[in-house]
Amino acid sequence: MIIAEWKPLSELMTSLKSYKNVLLVGCATCVTECAVGGDREINILASSLRMGLKNKGYDINFTTYILERACELRFVKKLTKIASKIDSIMSFSCGIGMQLIADHYIKKPLLPGVNTTSLAIRELPGLWTTRCCACGDCVLGETFGLCPIARCAKGLMNGPCGGTRKNGYCEIDANIHCIWHLIIERAKIRGNLSSLYKIHKPRSWDNSAHGGPKRIIRNDLCL
Numbered sequence: 707m708i709i710a711e712w713k714p715l716s717e718l719m720t721s722l723k724s725y726k727n728v729l730l731v732g733c734a735t736c737v738t739e740c741a742v743g744g745d746r747e748i749n750i751l752a753s754s755l756r757m758g759l760k761n762k763g764y765d766i767n768f769t770t771y772i773l774e775r776a777c778e779l780r781f782v783k784k785l786t787k788i789a790s791k792i793d794s795i796m797s798f799s800c801g802i803g804m805q806l807i808a809d810h811y812i813k814k815p816l817l818p819g820v821n822t823t824s825l826a827i828r829e830l831p832g833l834w835t836t837r838c839c840a841c842g843d844c845v846l847g848e849t850f851g852l853c854p855i856a857r858c859a860k861g862l863m864n865g866p867c868g869g870t871r872k873n874g875y876c877e878i879d880a881n882i883h884c885i886w887h888l889i890i891e892r893a894k895i896r897g898n899l900s901s902l903y904k905i906h907k908p909r910s911w912d913n914s915a916h917g918g919p920k921r922i923i924r925n926d927l928c929l
């Protein structure tokens with residue numbers, strides 16, 4: 707899922723001060739799963755913002771709405787009626803949903819309520835860890851299903867950096883496994899350690915974020 711985190715309350719309040727009627731928009735998919743943009747969170751946040759701003763002398767009306775999916779226009783269009791009654795939109799969807807809302811309600815200022823941070827899984831209640839950074843050229847077939855690009859602090863492609871802790875954790879963060887330690891252990895289980903001797907040449911990042919925005923066309927799906 708796409709993971710996002712709330713912006714600090716003080717930052718949210720600062721960005722809201724110049725408005726009177728604000729729509730807080732959540733999304734019922736990824737940001738609900740990571741507990742920043744679902745119905746419960748948006749309503750709690752609306753109360754906190756209302757009270758916090760009132761204490762500072764700002765009286766703001768908040769309307770809340772949770773879209774089924776903020777990254778699909780057919781759902782975003784459902785805001786049309788509400789949008790005519792508000793003066794700004796604060797979105798708690800990921801950056802994709804935020805941009806679609808901004809595109810569709812071009813006359814309304816779009817205020818980001820969250821920072822979109824990664825593609826992650828929920829390991830435990832309250833703990834999400836990154837699994838992918840959408841590099842555009844997946845190598846999981848060569849690394850036994852473990853991603854060194856997203857999960858090595860240095861993005862190393864040819865084995866560990868030499869700083870791996872004795873317990874197999876990363877030298878950069880004692881709470882995170884060294885992914886190369888895990889890759890090597892999995893290679894041993896598969897009896898295929900020798901496959902890791904292959905040296906990966908420098909990658910082309912053309913198909914990742916570094917290569918500029920992408921258009922993905924599926925002719926079989928085009929009308």
Ligand code: SF4
Nearest residue numbers: 838839841844845853
């Ligand atoms: S290799 Fe690239 S696409 Fe595959 S999981 Fe890692 S970052 Fe994601």
Ligand code: SF4
Nearest residue numbers: 858866867876877884
């Ligand atoms: S210890 Fe492992 S995961 Fe951490 S930077 Fe070095 S190779 Fe990467």
